[in-house]
Amino acid sequence: MSVVAVVGLGAMGSRVARRLLEGGHALVVWNRTAEKAAPLVEAGAAAAATPAGAAAQAEAVLTMVADPAALRDVTEGEEGVAAGVREGATVIEMSTVGPDAVRRLASVLEERAGLVDAPVLGSRSEAEAGTLTIFVGGPAELVERWTPLLSVLGSPLHVGPLGSGAAAKLVANTTLVGTIGVLGEALALAEGLGLPREKAFEVLAATPLGAQAERRRESVESDEYPPRFALYLARKDAELVVAAAREEGVDVRLTEAARSWLAEAEDAGLGDRDYSAVLARILGSS
Numbered sequence: 001m002s003v004v005a006v007v008g009l010g011a012m013g014s015r016v017a018r019r020l021l022e023g024g025h026a027l028v029v030w031n032r033t034a035e036k037a038a039p040l041v042e043a044g045a046a047a048a049a050t051p052a053g054a055a056a057q058a059e060a061v062l063t064m065v066a067d068p069a070a071l072r073d074v075t076e077g078e079e080g081v082a083a084g085v086r087e088g089a090t091v092i093e094m095s096t097v098g099p100d101a102v103r104r105l106a107s108v109l110e111e112r113a114g115l116v117d118a119p120v121l122g123s124r125s126e127a128e129a130g131t132l133t134i135f136v137g138g139p140a141e142l143v144e145r146w147t148p149l150l151s152v153l154g155s156p157l158h159v160g161p162l163g164s165g166a167a168a169k170l171v172a173n174t175t176l177v178g179t180i181g182v183l184g185e186a187l188a189l190a191e192g193l194g195l196p197r198e199k200a201f202e203v204l205a206a207t208p209l210g211a212q213a214e215r216r217r218e219s220v221e222s223d224e225y226p227p228r229f230a231l232y233l234a235r236k237d238a239e240l241v242v243a244a245a246r247e248e249g250v251d252v253r254l255t256e257a258a259r260s261w262l263a264e265a266e267d268a269g270l271g272d273r274d275y276s277a278v279l280a281r282i283l284g285s286s
Contacts, residue, residue: 002149003028005058007051007074007081008095009036011230012120013064015127016094016153020062021045023152030054030074051075052084060149061085061113064094067236068101075105082108090114090142092150094134096233098170098240099163100247102137106162114142117162118150119169123228130154135172137164170244173237174255176229180275181258183209183216184282191283197221216276223285225270225277234275235262 002025006017009031017040021027027045029037030053037047048054051074055061061081065071071093075081081091082105091113093102102117109115116138126132132154136143143158150156159168186209190200197220204213219225238259245252265271265281 002026002059003057004149005029005048005054005061007031007054007061007063008065008070009040010064010066011124011227012094012127013062014040015124016062016064017045018043019127019130019153020149025149025152028054028057050079050084051081052079055081055084055089055091056086058086059089060146061089061091062094063091065097066095066233068097068104068240071095071097071101071105076108080108082112085109085113087112088114090116090146092146093117093166094119096169096173096237096240097166098244099166100244102163102166114139115162116142116146117165118156119165120154121169121172122154125228126154133157135159135165135168137166137168138162167244170237170241173234174241174252177234177238177241177258177262177275178254179209179212180216180278181254181261181282183212184261184279187220187279188282188284216279219274219276220279220283223280225274225280227272227274229275230271231262231273231275231277232266232271234278235259235266235271238262 004020004025005028007030028048029040029045030048030051031037041047096119106115118134118136120132120134122132134150134154134156136156136158147156241255261278265278270277
């Protein structure tokens with residue numbers, strides 16, 4: 001089994017780390033807030049004092065952080081992953097940060113270590129169960145080498161050269177933020193036209209949104225949105241999508257509208273709730 005470092009122990013990183021530990025891998029962990037590492041250390045992981053210290057002990061270094069700024073913080077500088085990573089080791093970047101951040105990380109690592117980008121589709125329960133979909137970008141030989149490790153976490157899908165995984169994740173998340181926005185507007189229109197909510201859900205059941213409407217119905221009716229994928233992260237992802245699209249000259253006006261709803265919802269204090277809490281903002285209950 002490989003010695004693996006996980007840098008970033010938030011909601012997803014901590015679950016990824018535990019899956020790897022339970023899979024028999026020797027695990028080294030680091031987190032900005034050190035107490036988040038304590039449960040993993042109790043389970044057999046070793047804690048490092050810095051990202052560089054974690055990377056120095058590992059054959060593969062997984063980064064799972066919130067955004068491009070956080071990725072820069074943990075990979076660059078004297079205490080960053082790039083300063084400590086072993087010659088010939090591989091950095092597996094699993095955050096949702098977009099292709100530009102992956103390219104920057106590659107330039108920081110230079111030839112010292114290999115790099116693949118492997119962001120995931122799925123949330124906390126999928127991370128716990130090892131059923132994530134993992135979009136992998138990078139050289140075929142590196143992807144092949146680390147597919148068994150990634151398979152502990154879910155189903156890896158090699159989508160192309162370095163940066164392709166980050167691109168694929170933006171494509172996937174475009175559908176998430178767009179679908180939830182359209183669902184909210186459909187329910188709001190039903191309300192505005194005087195259609196009872198119960199009937200609105202019956203109507204939506206016969207549409208392409210049927211499964212999503214059924215999945216979100218309990219939250220809409222109870223106004224409770226327990227976090228699986230935090231709204232502030234969904235907003236960040238929508239910002240990444242729009243920025244990448246503008247850079248490539250792609251018109252994503254629907255995603256821009258969805259982003260505006262997420263921004264309003266976060267500004268209204270819903271950022272730590274599930275991203276589906278944007279429905280509460282659209283429906284006027286928050």
